[in-house]
Amino acid sequence: MPLYKLSFSAFGLEAGGAAASLLTELAEPRALAVTLFEDGPARFLVEAYYETEPSLGAVADALSALRAGLGEAVLETMPDQNWVALSQAALPPIAAGRFLVHGSHDRARVGARRTAIEIEAGEAFGTGHNATTALCLEAIDRLTRRRRFARVLDLGCGTGVLAIAAARVLPGACVLAVDNDPLATAIARTNARFNRVGRRVRVIDASGFAHPLLRSPRAFDLVLANLLPGPLIALTPAIRRALRPGGVAILSGVLDHQAREVDASYCAAGFQMMARSHRAGWTVLTVMRVARPSRPAQDNGGTHGALRRLGQAKRRRNARRQPYRRWVIAGA
Numbered sequence: 016m017p018l019y020k021l022s023f024s025a026f027g028l029e030a031g032g033a034a035a036s037l038l039t040e041l042a043e044p045r046a047l048a049v050t051l052f053e054d055g056p057a058r059f060l061v062e063a064y065y066e067t068e069p070s071l072g073a074v075a076d077a078l079s080a081l082r083a084g085l086g087e088a089v090l091e092t093m094p095d096q097n098w099v100a101l102s103q104a105a106l107p108p109i110a111a112g113r114f115l116v117h118g119s120h121d122r123a124r125v126g127a128r129r130t131a132i133e134i135e136a137g138e139a140f141g142t143g144h145n146a147t148t149a150l151c152l153e154a155i156d157r158l159t160r161r162r163r164f165a166r167v168l169d170l171g172c173g174t175g176v177l178a179i180a181a182a183r184v185l186p187g188a189c190v191l192a193v194d195n196d197p198l199a200t201a202i203a204r205t206n207a208r209f210n211r212v213g214r215r216v217r218v219i220d221a222s223g224f225a226h227p228l229l230r231s232p233r234a235f236d237l238v239l240a241n242l243l244p245g246p247l248i249a250l251t252p253a254i255r256r257a258l259r260p261g262g263v264a265i266l267s268g269v270l271d272h273q274a275r276e277v278d279a280s281y282c283a284a285g286f287q288m289m290a291r292s293h294r295a296g297w298t299v300l301t302v303m304r305v306a307r308p309s310r311p312a313q314d315n316g317g318t319h320g321a322l323r324r325l326g327q328a329k330r331r332r333n334a335r336r337q338p339y340r341r342w343v344i345a346g347a
C-alpha cells in the first residue's frame with residue numbers, strides 16, 4: 016500500500032515544533048506519523064505521513080497562523096515498501112537514564128536487564144522516541160537515585176511506559192496508571208504484565224482525577240504527567256491535592272515557550288521548581304509541593320516572579336523589623 020509524505024521546511028525550532036504539534040493533533044487529514052528533524056542551523060524539516068492522499072488546503076488552513084515561518088509544502092507518493100520492517104528499523108532502542116525502551120524486534124539484542132522496558136509501537140503514545148517521554152524517563156531516573164517513593168501516579172499513562180519505569184526502579188512502590196483512552200489503558204495493562212510489574216501497576220480508566228481511587232488527598236508522593244500545557248494547568252489544584260507535602264510532580268508535554276505558563280501555575284499553587292530540562296523544543300519541569308507561602312502568589316510571574324516577590328516581601332518586613340516567615344518545605 017503506498018503512503019503519502021508531506022514535507023516542508025520550518026525556520027526556527029518554535030515554528031517547526033508548533034507545525035509538527037498541529038499536524039499531530041489534526042483530525043482531518045489524520046497523520047500516521049509526524050517527525051521533526053534538524054536540517055541545518057535554525058532550519059528544521061517537518062515530515063508527515065498519510066494513508067490516503069491528504070487535502071493540501073486543509074493542511075494549509077491548519078498551518079495558516081504559522082505560514083511566515085514555514086517553507087513550501089511538497090506532497091510525494093511513497094512507493095510500496097515493507098512499512099513494518101522500515102518502521103521497526105526507524106524505532107531503535109531508546110536509552111533514557113538507566114532505562115532502555117525497545118520493541119520486540121530488538122528483544123534479543125537488548126537481553127534481559129532490569130531497566131529494559133519492552134513496548135511495542137502501536138496505537139497508544141509512549142515508546143520513548145518522543146522527547147516528552149524520554150525527558151520524563153530521565154527525570155524519573157535522576158529523582159529515584161536519591162529518593163524513594165512509595166505511591167506513584169502516572170496521569171495520562173499511554174502505553175504505561177512511565178508507570179513501568181517507576182515500578183522497575185522503585186521495587187516497593189505501588190503505581191496507579193490512568194488514561195482517558197480505553198485503548199491506551201488496555202495496552203498499558205498488557206505492557207505492565209509483560210514487563211513483570213503487573214502486580215504493582217494498577218491501570219484505570221479515568222479522565223483526570225474523576226475516579227474513586229483518586230479522591231483521597233495526599234495519596235501520592237510522585238505524580239508523572241506527560242500531558243499538554245492546558246490540562247497540566249487545569250489540573251494544578253488536583254495534582255497539588257493528590258500529593259503529600261514534599262511530594263514531587265514531573266510535568267511534560269510542554270514546548271519550551273509554554274514552560275513559563277505551566278511553571279507560573281504550579282508556583283502560584285505552592286510548588287517549588289526542582290529541575291527543568293529541555294530537548295528538541297520540549298521542556299520537562301520537576302516541581303515539589305511545598306507548604307503554601309503565607310501570602311499566595313498573585314500574578315503569573317513563575318518561580319522567578321515568586322522568588323522576586325518573596326525577596327520584596329522580605330525586604331519590606333525587615334524594614335518594619337518584623338520576623339520573616341519562610342516557606343516551609345514540609346516533609347522534604
Ligand SMILES: C[S@@+](CC[C@H](N)C(=O)[O-])C[C@H]1O[C@@H](n2cnc3c(N)ncnc32)[C@H](O)[C@@H]1O
Pocket residue numbers: 139140141142143147148151170171172173174175176177193194195196199221222223241242246268
Ligand atoms: C503524551 S501521552 C503520554 C503517554 C506516556 N505517559 C508517555 O509519557 O509517553 C498523553 C496521554 O494522556 C492521555 N490523557 C490526556 N488527557 C487526559 C486526561 N485528562 N485524563 C487522563 N488521561 C489523559 C492521553 O490519552 C494520552 O494517552
